[in-house]
Amino acid sequence: MLRLIATRFVLGVLTLLAVSVLIFICTQILPGDVASAVLGQQATPEALKIFRAELGLDQPAYLRYLHWLFGVLHGDFGKSMTNGRVIVDELAPRFINTLFLAGYAAIIAVPLSVGLGILSAINEGRLTDRLANIVTLIGISAPEFFVGYILIFIFTAKLAWFPSLATVDSTMSLGEHFYVAFLPALTLVVVVTAHMLRMTRNSVLSIMSTPYVEMAFLKGLKRSRVVAWHALPNALGPIVSVVALDLAYLVVGVVVVENVFVYPGVGQYMVDAVSKRDVPVIQACGLAFAGVFVILNTLADILAMLANPRLRRRR
Amino acid sequence: MNILGHRAPPTAQIGLLIVVFFLLTALIGPWFAPYGQSQSVGDTWAPVSAKMWLGADQIGRDMLTRLIYGARMTIGIAAACTLLSFFIGITLGFIAAVMGSWVDTLLSRLVDVILSIPPLILALIVLGVFGSSIPVLIITIGIIDSTKVFRLARALGMNITVLDYVEVARMRGEGLWWIIRSEIMPNAMAPLVSEFGLRFCFNFLFVASLSFLGIGVQPPYADWGGMVRENAGAINFGLFAPLYPAIAIAMLTVGVNLVVDWLLSIDARPSGAQAEM
Numbered sequence: 170m171l172r173l174i175a176t177r178f179v180l181g182v183l184t185l186l187a188v189s190v191l192i193f194i195c196t197q198i199l200p201g202d203v204a205s206a207v208l209g210q211q212a213t214p215e216a217l218k219i220f221r222a223e224l225g226l227d228q229p230a231y232l233r234y235l236h237w238l239f240g241v242l243h244g245d246f247g248k249s250m251t252n253g254r255v256i257v258d259e260l261a262p263r264f265i266n267t268l269f270l271a272g273y274a275a276i277i278a279v280p281l282s283v284g285l286g287i288l289s290a291i292n293e294g295r296l297t298d299r300l301a302n303i304v305t306l307i308g309i310s311a312p313e314f315f316v317g318y319i320l321i322f323i324f325t326a327k328l329a330w331f332p333s334l335a336t337v338d339s340t341m342s343l344g345e346h347f348y349v350a351f352l353p354a355l356t357l358v359v360v361v362t363a364h365m366l367r368m369t370r371n372s373v374l375s376i377m378s379t380p381y382v383e384m385a386f387l388k389g390l391k392r393s394r395v396v397a398w399h400a401l402p403n404a405l406g407p408i409v410s411v412v413a414l415d416l417a418y419l420v421v422g423v424v425v426v427e428n429v430f431v432y433p434g435v436g437q438y439m440v441d442a443v444s445k446r447d448v449p450v451i452q453a454c455g456l457a458f459a460g461v462f463v464i465l466n467t468l469a470d471i472l473a474m475l476a477n478p479r480l481r482r483r484r
Numbered sequence: 485m486n487i488l489g490h491r492a493p494p495t496a497q498i499g500l501l502i503v504v505f506f507l508l509t510a511l512i513g514p515w516f517a518p519y520g521q522s523q524s525v526g527d528t529w530a531p532v533s534a535k536m537w538l539g540a541d542q543i544g545r546d547m548l549t550r551l552i553y554g555a556r557m558t559i560g561i562a563a564a565c566t567l568l569s570f571f572i573g574i575t576l577g578f579i580a581a582v583m584g585s586w587v588d589t590l591l592s593r594l595v596d597v598i599l600s601i602p603p604l605i606l607a608l609i610v611l612g613v614f615g616s617s618i619p620v621l622i623i624t625i626g627i628i629d630s631t632k633v634f635r636l637a638r639a640l641g642m643n644i645t646v647l648d649y650v651e652v653a654r655m656r657g658e659g660l661w662w663i664i665r666s667e668i669m670p671n672a673m674a675p676l677v678s679e680f681g682l683r684f685c686f687n688f689l690f691v692a693s694l695s696f697l698g699i700g701v702q703p704p705y706a707d708w709g710g711m712v713r714e715n716a717g718a719i720n721f722g723l724f725a726p727l728y729p730a731i732a733i734a735m736l737t738v739g740v741n742l743v744v745d746w747l748l749s750i751d752a753r754p755s756g757a758q759a760e761m
Contacts, residue, residue, distance in 0.1 A: 184596075196609060196613050309741075310685070312730065312733055312737075313693070315733065318712070318719050318726055321719050325719075326719060418602075420602075424604055424605075424608075425693055425696065440697050443699055446613070462602050462605075463600055
């Protein structure tokens with residue numbers, strides 16, 4: 170068991186490395202010469218040469234990659250190309266904001282969707298289940314910004330309960346933070362709950378068609394008891410991995426939601442950098458998102474292993 | 485109601501209706517559009533009137549006209565992305581399945597790495613480096629999405645290559661392309677068709693999201709995601725403007741999903757070919 174987890178962990182680290190290589194290739198090798206792209210067609214050869222040396226572009230690609238990776242591992246993402254600020258100083262507080270928002274949404278969404286998913290599975294085919302099916306289908310189909318603007322329309326424009334701009338800063342108290350970030354968090358909850366609910370329901374239902382569950386029914390047990398005692402323990406593995414995968418999705422879904430509510434997180438920072446074509450910032454943000462994504466995916470696999478008794482036995 | 489010899493449930497009929505409606509709008513709608521797509525005909529966010537059925541947008545262009553042109557742009561780009569993604573994904577997926585050995589390993593590991601970066605983030609990185617234009621947008625999304633198609637096509641191909649009739653074809657000395665085209669392709673068609681609907685939905689939302697972020701289709705072209713962004717300010721005044729394009733996006737996705745659900749229930753996928761999102 171421990172070996173299995175260790176293997177998965179090593180695989181996760183290797184994936185992270187591969188991801189960093191891919192990001193490096195996309196940003197540094199594909200576009201050709203960054204120097205002439207930045208300085209433009211009129212740049213003199215001397216200026217180009219100096220600029221290349223400054224960026225380290227006169228070195229071979231693998232050296233630049235190792236140099237970049239070494240810097241990243243020491244928390245040095247370089248400087249922004251547009252305003253010359255040190256990236257890590259801007260990235261760190263935004264990263265915390267993003268994690269706060271995603272965590273806020275997760276705390277509400279996970280118990281809600283797992284609970285409703287199980288309820289939906291117990292009531293399979295009845296009115297409540299069908300209703301949940303239609304509502305969640307709409308939830309999955311609607312883009313995040315649609316949900317976000319509907320919520321703004323109702324809670325800000327009509328009811329004036331919450332601000333439409335979720336501009337948080339470090340001077341705010343935790344309570345204010347929760348209040349201001351409520352609408353973006355709710356948007357994420359709606360989108361993610363729809364998906365998690367469907368997956369939870371499907372995991373429970375796929376167990377419901379197994380012979381031992383049929384046996385439990387034939388013994389004359391009540392449906393709720395069969396679900397809770399027979400189906401659920403075996404559906405736990407898939408549910409746990411669905412939850413972890415949806416959390417990984419949440420961290421990415423924040424990109425759009427942050428832009429709807431002008432929430433100062435990594436997503437907004439990244440989209441800003443993309444429209445200004447600020448490559449070092451794009452690299453840093455991309456790596457941050459991909460890193461969290463890979464870590465959560467690895468965690469999902471490990472938790473699924475732990476939740477499955479068949480994998481717990483020594484081989 | 486029977487469609488192609490299968491009984492379609494009411495949900496599928498509604499879905500088909502929505503899809504056909506939007507496709508027609510995209511194809512021939514612009515001929516019937518009341519105004520030009522960049523023609524300013526009223527005040528900023530002018531209210532709904534007989535002249536402008538859905539009001540005007542942030543610089544006084546007719547909302548309905550923009551929606552019609554936007555349908556062509558957004559659906560067109562999403563369709564182009566999906567076609568490209570299927571072309572790449574199916575070709576490489578079947579090659580990996582039929583050839584096996586190092587080709588399969590190489591392609592599969594490459595796909596694993598690409599899939600371990602969230603699609604939206606990867607698209608942002610690429611578009612940030614190359615700048616956004618419609619061809620770059622289509623190629624980027626097409627390639628990113630082809631990884632998902634690759635996995636499905638490979639899994640389907642794997643199930644088929646081990647069957648006797650493929651073995652017979654190999655022994656006859658048929659080439660790689662002949663086997664893919666005549667033996668594998670026809671037998672993998674059914675699941676691929678419903679997958680096409682799902683991938684289209686995904687790409688459609690992808691394009692809309694990127695445009696919403698200001699990184700997809702650039703103005704002055706009308707595009708649903710971009711229209712939401714342009715009109716976002718109206719929401720604070722309690723105006724409905726940004727919700728029209730957003731509703732159009734949600735409706736089309738729901739429609740396609742309803743049709744796909746029905747297609748999936750007609751031919752349940754062979755086991756082992758479950759494609760994840």
